[in-house]
Amino acid sequence: MTHHPESDGGPSDRAAPLPAAPLLELRGVSRRFPGVLALDKVDFQLRPGEVHVLFGENGAGKSTMISMIAGALRPSEGEFRFRGEPVELNSVHHARGLGISAVFQEFSLVPQMTVEENLFLGAESTRLGLLDRRALHDRADAILKRLGFPLRPRDRVLHLTRAEQQMVEIAKAFRSELSVLILDEPTASLTERETAQLFKLIEQVKAQGVGVIYITHRLSEIRRIGDRITVLRDGRYVATVDAQTTPEGELVRLMTGRVYDELFPKVRFKPGRELLSVERLTTASGSVVEASLSVCAGEIVGLAGLVGSGKSEVARACFGLEKIAEGHVRLKGEEVTGQGPKRMLKRGFFYVPPDRRDEGLMMMRPVRENVSLPSLTLAPFGNGALLDRRGETDRVRRLAEQLNLQPPRIERAVEAFSGGNQQKVLLAKSRTRPVQVFAFDEPTVGVDVGTRVAIYEFIRDLCEAGAGILLISSDLPEVLNLSNRAYVFYRGRVQAELAGDEITEEKVLSHFFERDAA
Incomplete structure (x- = not known):
């Protein structure tokens, strides 16, 4: 089942007997750190106009590999070839000069600067030796409109949500002409609408001959945009396979060396007494408006919605991280509205944030x-x-x-x-x-399939032991497969409450947007 990248031998190659010459090629590339061989003689090819997915568990060597391609790290041994010619990528600046641009999972933004200043940091527009702020603003505005991102160029990054900061990172990659685009978990903080917009952009750059290296742990994304997949395990090359025809189970086996019966465990829900009650809650910032929900012992309640819909903010308000303007929060029947995190911890409420x-x-x-x-x-x-x-x-x-x-x-x-x-x-x-109510906010962001399974089982065990679980996720399959009840948020309000068989992709997505007035 192992395919060498020189021979490839996958179904996509049979459909295209004369594949394009590699845009980028790694030959026997290794990278050593003190006491660690992070990458061990890896071969890799990227063709023009393809999305080549890098797949592997955390620690498999994916981040090390893309850091070398982006010029942030130097290989310990091996050869890079770009457009058929040997090349040594000496720096990020050198790589960008060749059109190689990366969007890393960990952000590299300056919080005190504006969106437009971050977009062109190190590549500012000048006029007569001075910063040309008008040109800076116009260029940033044009990029954001082209990408369809709802960002204002003059907003400071520190005031943006994590999803909006992700958009800024992606926009940085489009500030100059591209030949290779590297995307490391770019949708980790985005929901369906933002993800769909990003995938449209990927299709556009593919059509222009740009090669895309894409890292994701979401199997559904691989099917949507991937052409080929290279699997790494423990720093070594395992296989290159076709993204459209390789079964998910086989991908997981290649990645982990193990076989999983199913990704989402079956949860035995036994809803008991009400543990958390939220009544007509409105935050001081207006991020949540008159939201009501409840969580009982022995159940998992999912919160779904677009970025900025209020699904995260309602949990943060319950835990004391967001100021409450109106409404009530009751924990085990006792009024706890406006109490801070320290008191909420003592009362048995634990909030796990999305940004570790x-x-x-x-x-x-x-x-x-x-x-x-x-x-x-x-x-x-x-x-x-x-x-x-x-x-x-x-x-x-x-x-x-x-x-x-x-x-x-x-x-x-x-x-x-x-x-x-x-x-x-x-x-x-x-x-x-001791905790009775857990709020997990994006609990699997940026983790591999094996760790996802462990986290899902961790949440299942807590639920079956009698805890109440609030599961906030932008990864819709998590809400669909783990929840026995779900609330859908839109612009700070609860748009719908669904239970049991009502929790389907069609019904949840139908409430992601404003409904026509009755």
Whole structure:
């Protein structure tokens, strides 16, 4: 089942007996870090006008590979060829000069700057040696309109949502002429409408002969836009296969070396007493307007909607991260409206944020400290003002084993782990104290299929143990397959409540937009 990229041998090649010469080619490329061989003699070809998907678990070598192609890293050995000629990519600037532009999963924006300043940072328009702000604004406005992104050039990035910041990152790649476009989990924070717009743009650049390297853990996206798939595992090349004809199960097997019976586990819902009640809640910012919902013990309640619909903000308001202007929040029958995160934690409500780097974790601190942080005053982590280092270490080590943290080194800094393992650390934090209601906001953003399965099983086990789960996701299949009830948000309001067999893709999507007045 392994196909060498020189021979390819996939179904797409039989349909096209004379494939285009490679636009970009890697031959026997390796990259070593101290004590780690991140990439081991990998071969890869990108043709003009194709979407070539890089597929693999977190830590498989995908990020290392695209960082080298983008000029951010130098290979330890091996050869790069661009348009048939050997090339050494000395820097990001050098790569961009060749038309190679990357949109990385981790943002590289300056929060204090505006959208237009970020778009052209390092490539500003000047006039007589001075910054030409009018030209800067006009160029940024033209790019954003072309891409169809609802952004204002003069808005400061720090005031944008994560999805809007993702749009800025994507827009940066389109500021100059492209030959190779690298997209690393570009839809992780986008919903269906924004994703569809991005895919239209990809089709446009494909038609212009641009080669696209695309990283995603969403199998449905591979079918929608992929031409070929190269699978990496543990830094090594595994196979190059056809994106349209290779079964999903075979892709997962190639990626992990394991066979999964199903991606989404079956959940035995046993709804009990109401744990969380939200009545006509309106936030001070206006992001949520008169929203009402409930979560019972033993059920998973999904929240769906477009970016900015209010689905995340309602959970943040319940947890005390968004100021509430009107309405009520009750937890286990008690009024908790406007209480802060510290009090909500004590009352048994835990919110897992979507941005693990900025809100969820201390990246430079070890796993042990991150996991124990919400519960330092509770046994076994501490007793009042004193910490119990032995009890803390034992408890964190057990949680790391339960979540299969790899490697299981709890004294290692979180930033040294792959994205999927960082997400496991974030989830482990929620298991350090008694919790009755969990709010998971985009819990699988940027993680591989194997980690997704582990996270889904983690959520299932919590539900079946009697917890109430609020699942907020821009990945619609998660809401469809894991929820027994779902609320659809539009412009801050609850547009619909669906239950059981009503939770279908057609019905959920039909409420994503404004309905005609009755």
